[in-house]
Amino acid sequence: MEQSTFTTATTDGPTPAERFDQLIAAGEKIEPRDWMPEAYRRTMIRQIAQHAHSEVIGQQPEGNWITRAPSLRRKAILVAKVQDEAGHGLYLYSACETLGISRDELNELLHQGRQKYSSIFNYPTLSWADVGAIGWLVDGAAIANQVALTRTSYGPYARAMVRICKEESFHQRQGFEIMMTLARGSEAQRDMAQDALNRWWWPSLAMLGPPDEQSTHTEQSMQWGIKVETNDEIRQKFVDQTVPQAQFLGLTLPDPALAWNEERGHWDFGEIDWDAFWEVVRGNGPCNRERLAHKVKAWEDGAWVREAALAHAAKQDGRGLAATA
Amino acid sequence: MSTPAPLFTYLLRLGDDNLVLGQQLGALLSRMPELEADIAVANVCLDHLGQARNFLTYAAEVEGAGRDEDQLAMLRDERGFRNAVLMEQPNGDFARTMARQLFVDAYQVPLYEGLSRSTDDRLAGIAEKAAKEARYHLRHSGTWVVRLGDGTAESHCRMQAAIDALWPFTGDLFAADEVEASLVAEGVAVDPASIRPAFDATVGDVLAQAGLRLPEDPYQRIGGRQGLHTELLGHLLPEMQSLYRANPGVEW
Numbered sequence: 185m186e187q188s189t190f191t192t193a194t195t196d197g198p199t200p201a202e203r204f205d206q207l208i209a210a211g212e213k214i215e216p217r218d219w220m221p222e223a224y225r226r227t228m229i230r231q232i233a234q235h236a237h238s239e240v241i242g243q244q245p246e247g248n249w250i251t252r253a254p255s256l257r258r259k260a261i262l263v264a265k266v267q268d269e270a271g272h273g274l275y276l277y278s279a280c281e282t283l284g285i286s287r288d289e290l291n292e293l294l295h296q297g298r299q300k301y302s303s304i305f306n307y308p309t310l311s312w313a314d315v316g317a318i319g320w321l322v323d324g325a326a327i328a329n330q331v332a333l334t335r336t337s338y339g340p341y342a343r344a345m346v347r348i349c350k351e352e353s354f355h356q357r358q359g360f361e362i363m364m365t366l367a368r369g370s371e372a373q374r375d376m377a378q379d380a381l382n383r384w385w386w387p388s389l390a391m392l393g394p395p396d397e398q399s400t401h402t403e404q405s406m407q408w409g410i411k412v413e414t415n416d417e418i419r420q421k422f423v424d425q426t427v428p429q430a431q432f433l434g435l436t437l438p439d440p441a442l443a444w445n446e447e448r449g450h451w452d453f454g455e456i457d458w459d460a461f462w463e464v465v466r467g468n469g470p471c472n473r474e475r476l477a478h479k480v481k482a483w484e485d486g487a488w489v490r491e492a493a494l495a496h497a498a499k500q501d502g503r504g505l506a507a508t509a
Numbered sequence: 510m511s512t513p514a515p516l517f518t519y520l521l522r523l524g525d526d527n528l529v530l531g532q533q534l535g536a537l538l539s540r541m542p543e544l545e546a547d548i549a550v551a552n553v554c555l556d557h558l559g560q561a562r563n564f565l566t567y568a569a570e571v572e573g574a575g576r577d578e579d580q581l582a583m584l585r586d587e588r589g590f591r592n593a594v595l596m597e598q599p600n601g602d603f604a605r606t607m608a609r610q611l612f613v614d615a616y617q618v619p620l621y622e623g624l625s626r627s628t629d630d631r632l633a634g635i636a637e638k639a640a641k642e643a644r645y646h647l648r649h650s651g652t653w654v655v656r657l658g659d660g661t662a663e664s665h666c667r668m669q670a671a672i673d674a675l676w677p678f679t680g681d682l683f684a685a686d687e688v689e690a691s692l693v694a695e696g697v698a699v700d701p702a703s704i705r706p707a708f709d710a711t712v713g714d715v716l717a718q719a720g721l722r723l724p725e726d727p728y729q730r731i732g733g734r735q736g737l738h739t740e741l742l743g744h745l746l747p748e749m750q751s752l753y754r755a756n757p758g759v760e761w
């Protein structure tokens with residue numbers, strides 16, 4: 185609010201709005217102290233919050249297998265991964281808070297369904313291979329998106345992405361290693377891996393967002409340097425990188441249209457079922473209700489704990505004052 | 510059937526304590542009161558799982574029967590588990606989770622500190638690292654028990670109820686038999702009786718700060734060290750072992 189009053193100030197130098205445009209044009213970062221258009225701020229809040237919520241909700245599908253992990257080593261790796269996702273949520277909420285909104289408000293918006301999280305976490309994890317498929321494909325798709333976002337125009341978000349990308353690469357390698365062990369294992373294990381791939385492939389492509397011609401935010405977001413690559417560009421990169429990995433595993437991607445296109449130098453792939461995608465986004469995926477209910481329940485069950493922590497801190501302050509008085 | 514070597518049984522007791530507790534804590538991720546608490550519970554869980562793996566791997570080597578940590582974890586039934594019954598008590602609300610953790614930590618700090626001076630170098634090495642972790646866990650659980658005991662009327666009630674509910678399972682931590690006796694004589698194991706005063710002092714100190722008290726009822730439920738568990742373990746193990754058992758002999 186305060187910043188916007190500066191836009192009318194006329195001095196010899198550039199106005200804050202001009203300076204913002206100059207920074208964007210020069211590919212420099214916008215920092216929290218800089219003036220920014222209200223729409224930029226709102227877009228940035230929406231995007232970072234959605235990303236933070238995705239990390240937090242993303243704990244659930246894989247967390248579903250912690251108690252049943254098939255070896256102690258895999259159990260420990262999975263706990264560490266789910267913990268990393270919670271950590272990513274924390275950095276991202278902090279980045280979002282620099283835009284003048286609190287974590288509690290963001291949490292509330294998620295719980296009310298007014299902010300979204302990634303569609304991908306509304307699918308169930310039905311076998312151990314899903315843990316591998318998520319690491320390989322979902323973290324893989326997330327990396328494709330996030331590597332681009334390390335160059336996004338908002339400084340705190342770009343820096344959070346650098347840190348997060350390192351951990352996501354680790355997750356992807358671990359997921360791929362699970363898939364490789366299964367693919368080279370017993371027949372039951374190979375079937376498990378193929379079944380997981382069949383279920384996660386298309387949602388992983390869709391999670392990168394609607395096609396460019398349908399994407400409402402793309403144009404403005406590109407202008408502002410929030411997005412530096414379009415959804416379709418990122419999706420193509422992800423497909424190109426994943427096809428050889430699937431071949432290496434000896435697993436079949438569930439897409440008969442998949443073919444190398446010599447001319448384009450890319451893999452062609454089939455039509456994504458966008459109606460199914462939008463259904464999930466609208467709240468009608470297989471697990472939307474469970475995921476949100478799980479999150480809300482944890483928050484509500486914890487209310488007395490958070491209240492107690494505040495009450496204790498307040499009493500401690502009171503006791504400290506009494507002691508120094 | 511020959512009686513297993515005391516060191517093997519002792520390592521199973523140490524390993525199973527951490528395995529069962531780690532298994533329970535793992536179920537709490539994404540269910541905590543705030544994100545920081547999810548991260549903290551994952552840390553504590555990872556430490557206990559790491560300790561479990563160290564003790565069980567060593568146990569398997571001592572046994573020399575070609576088993577590994579996973580076979581020990583996944584193929585024994587409840588009568589074969591040697592954890593103290595405290596570990597298998599349910600997560601319950603956050604107060605119960607923290608009460609269980611306080612009792613475990615107040616026990617493991619002096620236990621591991623003692624074991625870090627064991628005449629068995631391998632055991633001493635594992636314990637030295639574990640002692641650092643246990644001290645950190647104790648700061649965490651102790652802080653929470655004080656906060657909840659002192660916080661609001663509701664948190665005080667819940668925390669006191671948790672202490673009351675879990676205290677009867679603490680005696681099992683100190684229930685020694687001939688397994689410990691022979692190893693203590695060789696300087697390998699810690700005599701549980703010798704760390705009881707440290708445990709009592711730590712618990713007493715935290716509860717005093719929290720405005721909580723121990724229940725007066727002296728009843729204690731023991732038997733875990735001999736595989737005589739509460740009924741809860743028989744629900745926890747099948748979940749943990751299901752996938753491993755459904756696919757015998759494969760790599761994961």
Ligand SMILES: [Fe+2]
Pocket residue numbers: 239268269272348352
């Ligand atoms: Fe993440």
Ligand SMILES: [Fe+2]
Pocket residue numbers: 269323351352355
């Ligand atoms: Fe990840």
